[in-house]
Amino acid sequence: MTDTRFDVLAIGNAIVDVVAPCEDSLLDQYDMRKGGMTLIDADGAARLYGAMGPGREISGGSAANTVAGLAALGGKAAFVGQVAQDELGEIFGHDIRAAGVEFATPARPGDPPTARCLIFVTPDGQRTMNTYLGATQFLPAEALDLDAIAAAQVLYLEGYLWDPEQPRAAMRRAIEAARRAGRKVAFTLSDAFVIDRHGDDFRALLAERAIDILFANEHELAALTGLDDFEAGLAGLAPQVPVLVVTRSDKGAVAVAGGERAQVPAEPIEQVVDTTGAGDLFAAGFLFGHTRGENLQRCLRLGAICAAEIISHYGARPEADLRALVQERLA
Amino acid sequence: MTDTRFDVLAIGNAIVDVVAPCEDSLLDQYDMRKGGMTLIDADGAARLYGAMGPGREISGGSAANTVAGLAALGGKAAFVGQVAQDELGEIFGHDIRAAGVEFATPARPGDPPTARCLIFVTPDGQRTMNTYLGATQFLPAEALDLDAIAAAQVLYLEGYLWDPEQPRAAMRRAIEAARRAGRKVAFTLSDAFVIDRHGDDFRALLAERAIDILFANEHELAALTGLDDFEAGLAGLAPQVPVLVVTRSDKGAVAVAGGERAQVPAEPIEQVVDTTGAGDLFAAGFLFGHTRGENLQRCLRLGAICAAEIISHYGARPEADLRALVQERLA
Numbered sequence: 001m002t003d004t005r006f007d008v009l010a011i012g013n014a015i016v017d018v019v020a021p022c023e024d025s026l027l028d029q030y031d032m033r034k035g036g037m038t039l040i041d042a043d044g045a046a047r048l049y050g051a052m053g054p055g056r057e058i059s060g061g062s063a064a065n066t067v068a069g070l071a072a073l074g075g076k077a078a079f080v081g082q083v084a085q086d087e088l089g090e091i092f093g094h095d096i097r098a099a100g101v102e103f104a105t106p107a108r109p110g111d112p113p114t115a116r117c118l119i120f121v122t123p124d125g126q127r128t129m130n131t132y133l134g135a136t137q138f139l140p141a142e143a144l145d146l147d148a149i150a151a152a153q154v155l156y157l158e159g160y161l162w163d164p165e166q167p168r169a170a171m172r173r174a175i176e177a178a179r180r181a182g183r184k185v186a187f188t189l190s191d192a193f194v195i196d197r198h199g200d201d202f203r204a205l206l207a208e209r210a211i212d213i214l215f216a217n218e219h220e221l222a223a224l225t226g227l228d229d230f231e232a233g234l235a236g237l238a239p240q241v242p243v244l245v246v247t248r249s250d251k252g253a254v255a256v257a258g259g260e261r262a263q264v265p266a267e268p269i270e271q272v273v274d275t276t277g278a279g280d281l282f283a284a285g286f287l288f289g290h291t292r293g294e295n296l297q298r299c300l301r302l303g304a305i306c307a308a309e310i311i312s313h314y315g316a317r318p319e320a321d322l323r324a325l326v327q328e329r330l331a
Numbered sequence: 332m333t334d335t336r337f338d339v340l341a342i343g344n345a346i347v348d349v350v351a352p353c354e355d356s357l358l359d360q361y362d363m364r365k366g367g368m369t370l371i372d373a374d375g376a377a378r379l380y381g382a383m384g385p386g387r388e389i390s391g392g393s394a395a396n397t398v399a400g401l402a403a404l405g406g407k408a409a410f411v412g413q414v415a416q417d418e419l420g421e422i423f424g425h426d427i428r429a430a431g432v433e434f435a436t437p438a439r440p441g442d443p444p445t446a447r448c449l450i451f452v453t454p455d456g457q458r459t460m461n462t463y464l465g466a467t468q469f470l471p472a473e474a475l476d477l478d479a480i481a482a483a484q485v486l487y488l489e490g491y492l493w494d495p496e497q498p499r500a501a502m503r504r505a506i507e508a509a510r511r512a513g514r515k516v517a518f519t520l521s522d523a524f525v526i527d528r529h530g531d532d533f534r535a536l537l538a539e540r541a542i543d544i545l546f547a548n549e550h551e552l553a554a555l556t557g558l559d560d561f562e563a564g565l566a567g568l569a570p571q572v573p574v575l576v577v578t579r580s581d582k583g584a585v586a587v588a589g590g591e592r593a594q595v596p597a598e599p600i601e602q603v604v605d606t607t608g609a610g611d612l613f614a615a616g617f618l619f620g621h622t623r624g625e626n627l628q629r630c631l632r633l634g635a636i637c638a639a640e641i642i643s644h645y646g647a648r649p650e651a652d653l654r655a656l657v658q659e660r661l662a
Contacts, residue, residue, distance in 0.1 A: 049425060053429045055422075056387050056389045057387065087419050
């Protein structure tokens with residue numbers, strides 16, 4: 001393996017989040033699936049935005065949040081994702097670069113506009129997401145810098161982006177490039193609906209050993225294995241991937257790698273404000289540890305600390321100095 | 332006086348804030364005047380945005396923040412301000428309407444884009460603002476709905492908007508309409524630089540008794556009166572306006588009306604996160620009390636409670652339920 005320019009290169013949706021608190025009754029009124037992610041079209045976005053209270057715009061996108069967190073920890077990261085040539089696209093580009101992440105995907109001219117995710121946060125801190133994909137679903141395979149992929153220790157892919165056709169083709173090409181260069185491929189399953197639609201693809205990728213590190217939450221584990229019992233699902237999936245990481249919200253997280261199993265409780269936190277990005281930042285902490293050769297237990301702890309920071313405020317990009325936080329907690 | 336549709340109709344800059352924390356050294360490096368508001372052009376905005384860390388976008392604008400606060404308290408408010416037909420303009424319009432404020436100024440097509448304010452927040456919570464005015468400086472007098480002005484108990488004007496020529500003309504026309512209808516005119520001086528440039532205008536308005544309620548902070552009081560001593564400045568200015576309200580940051584606030592003087596200490600607060608909007612929300616609380624016929628002391632308390640809420644988080648639009656907060660604190 002040659003030198004690496006990046007610890008992690010991620011491919012994901014380039015999204016600006018629009019975050020607003022709301023009461024549970026609003027979710028019912030607009031038939032929103034609490035805690036889930038629903039794709040919406042332009043009309044749906046206009047309708048839901050009209051129902052939303054005053055918001056704040058914060059750059060988001062699952063894998064983008066992960067690399068922003070990784071960079072905040074001191075890691076070297078790059079991001080590939082499609083924005084449009086508009087104000088939200090400028091904001092996304094500024095924020096990810098300002099977070100210290102290399103981002104070179106050219107903005108796409110014309111319609112549709114940059115993706116946005118309308119995030120309703122209920123008083124319990126749960127987030128319900130409605131994503132208008134816009135430009136992000138048109139990421140072309142040509143946007144990939146194959147040399148950059150070959151120069152990254154880990155290629156990190158977001159399951160959400162497996163849904164639209166063009167980015168799926170780009171991700172397949174990226175997996176090939178990473179494997180050819182002897183790099184690791186990490187994949188996050190993102191949401192149960194993605195597994196409903198593309199579970200066969202994911203099972204095939206696992207069968208051909210194309211995935212080295214798999215991130216899932218409990219629901220996604222159940223959806224992928226068809227097993228509702230957590231331990232049964234874990235036992236079923238673990239032999240299919242070198243490193244399996246499963247997050248369990250307030251029950252902590254478990255990882256299995258080469259027969260070894262580790263687990264951590266959730267990091268204590270004063271108040272859950274907004275759970276958006278918890279899984280993304282868990283992945284950031286885990287991958288930061290993993291790319292530094294830390295043991296499984298410590299990788300999980302890093303993930304838990306980063307996840308706890310992100311859910312203590314609105315938005316899925318870190319506000320605290322993650323590096324200092326991790327040093328303090330692991331001291 | 333006939334019935335009123337609005338407690339307050341405000342005319343101000345229609346701005347989206349871009350808020351990011353920074354170290355004091357960055358202010359020095361880019362020659363920013365700490366705690367002040369500086370107007371910047373498109374090149375300056377690009378330069379400073381490039382130096383800024385990851386941000387969050389939150390609707391702002393001084394008078395807009397005030398009416399958003401007033402509506403959150405349960406008041407009836409309208410806002411007049413100029414956005415462009417772009418994504419930030421949509422965000423501004425959505426947020427102020429979602430706050431419960433009537434906003435009917437049509438968006439302006441073409442360049443320049445919607446105004447934005449790059450706000451650097453240092454670890455002490457102080458905000459340093461850099462405003463690119465864009466579309467907001469082209470508010471035409473024709474955008475005024477004179478019937479709406481005549482139907483508002485108080486017309487509230489933002490000193491910042493006195494600087495560009497078109498909005499100044501619009502505000503002069505609005506003052507005439509309000510006075511003709513027997514309504515009150517409230518004015519906030521906004522910043523010492525506005526007084527440096529337009530102090531003679533303001534002194535003339537006071538001399539002709541065109542202003543009924545004047546909001547200032549200590550620095551603006553000194554700039555307008557030319558008196559550095561606070562008590563001397565207060566004694567000099569008070570006879571020129573029916574209601575004078577002066578905010579003094581952590582020293583609280585003072586009001587003088589018809590010879591009566593009242594004062595309040597600053598409301599206690601756990602941690603100052605971001606002082607942006609403190610004066611704006613003070614005005615919101617004060618005007619809410621004033622339009623309900625509350626006494627001077629209680630108007631000041633309402634102002635202090637709202638100001639304390641806004642500085643406890645990033646952004647100048649309320650996050651807490653101001654109505655509940657005020658009921659609790661005044662119980």
